Structures are given as structure tokens and as C-alpha cells.
Amino acid sequence: MSRVVYMADCIKGQLLAFDLSAPGTMLPAESLAGGRVIATLPGFQMARQPCRGSERIICVATIWKAGSRPSEPNGNYEHFPAPDAVRRNIVFGGADMRDAWITCSSTGSSYQFRWPRRD
Numbered sequence: 001m002s003r004v005v006y007m008a009d010c011i012k013g014q015l016l017a018f019d020l021s022a023p024g025t026m027l028p029a030e031s032l033a034g035g036r037v038i039a040t041l042p043g044f045q046m047a048r049q050p051c052r053g054s055e056r057i058i059c060v061a062t063i064w065k066a067g068s069r070p071s072e073p074n075g076n077y078e079h080f081p082a083p084d085a086v087r088r089n090i091v092f093g094g095a096d097m098r099d100a101w102i103t104c105s106s107t108g109s110s111y112q113f114r115w116p117r118r119d
Contacts (some may be wrong), residue, residue, distance in 0.1 A: 008047035008049060013045045013062070018035040027087065047062070048063065059092075064095070099115070100114070
């Protein structure tokens with residue numbers, strides 16, 4: 001069971017991690033934000049809902065760029081584009097968890113594709 005909850009700060013383009021002591025119970029905050037910053041995305045990227053791509057990679061759909069992938073603990077990321085400028089969510093599924101679905105709001109569409117790498 002994961003002892004970390006991830007949150008995307010849309011306006012700052014940051015991925016934050018919050019440590020849990022038990023299900024639904026956060027450890028005391030080390031900063032005013034309450035979580036630790038895992039990554040700050042470069043340029044004008046507004047991070048959206050994060051999801052776990054693997055044990056060490058947390059993926060976020062971003063508005064203006066899709067599929068930026070902050071990786072804990074060093075904050076490195078990769079960018080995988082999608083055909084819509086405004087992405088809202090990304091989720092993974094399939095037998096090997098490499099089928100990705102991105103929902104997009106400028107067209108009201110969703111896209112399914114194979115994630116290009118195994119983590």
C-alpha cells in the first residue's frame with residue numbers, strides 16, 4: 001500500500017507529495033504548502049490530476065502540454081504530446097498497464113495510446 005498521496009498544483013505547475021502515517025492521516029507538514037515539491041514543470045504548463053504510471057513514476061496531464069512525467073525523487077520528466085491543447089486527466093490500464101487514456105476539454109475528446117516505455 002502506498003503511503004504517499006500526490007496532488008497537482010495547476011497554477012504553479014507543480015507536483016506535490018503528502019506522506020501518510022495511516023490511511024487518510026497525513027504526517028505533520030514540513031512547509032506551509034503541506035507537501036513536498038516533487039517537480040516544477042518548466043514554461044507555461046498547468047498540471048492536472050496526477051496518476052501513478054509505475055512504482056517510481058507519477059504522470060500528470062497538463063494544459064498546453066500533455067504527458068509530462070515528473071519522477072520521484074529527482075524531479076526529472078519526459079514529455080509525450082497529445083493531439084489536443086487542453087488535457088484534463090490521464091489514466092493507465094490494460095494487461096501491462098501501458099495503455100494510456102487522456103481526456104481533453106478543448107475538443108471534448110478522449111484519446112487512447114500505448115505508453116512509449118515501461119517503467
